[in-house]
Amino acid sequence: MKIPQSVRELIEQGPLAHLITLNSKGSPQVTLIWVGIENDEFVIGHLAEHQKIKNIRRDPRVALSMLGDKTNAQGMREY
Template sequence: MEIADRLGQDRNVWLCTLRGDGSPHVTPVWFAYLGDAFWIGSGERNVKVRNVVNDPRVSLALEDGDKPVVAEGRARVHRGALREDVLAALSAKYDGWDAGAEIAPFGPRVLLEVPVGRWLLKGTAQ
């Protein structure tokens, strides 16, 4: 399967952000891949969002370790009116999930945009 197919079909990507002390915070997240960027819905109070606000450097890895796909980028937090095309892509991929609906206690919904700065692995283990 090609990387583009996996980015459209794989359900989870591991997102690694950096805490204030520089230690990694790794979590699996749902995502859409649009316009050469990963898009991730989250609550504004989640650790990953706080980490990105303090240090936008992130890594992302699809789950299949036999055919690794790993990228790096600088995340941006989008607040307020969320992009309808991203919300529609997340809803289509995750059976009607409303990525814009607030979930207590995580606060207002935001979108993390991670344009790929570079691909570290593109489907071949090294």
């Protein structure tokens, strides 16, 4: 997947992101993380092997959500 320029610009501002992984029984596990881009891959920061890392090793499907600093025409923050 090519990372859009708008996402690259947002990440350069240093926002926190929500990483959603899947627990072993399929329920979501949400973690607030630091995120960056190295080459064409997202890079996340973590200090130990927490549940999110165990989940990713078992099932690499994830979702990543970030809140932008711009608002749309309806006055809602972009994400």
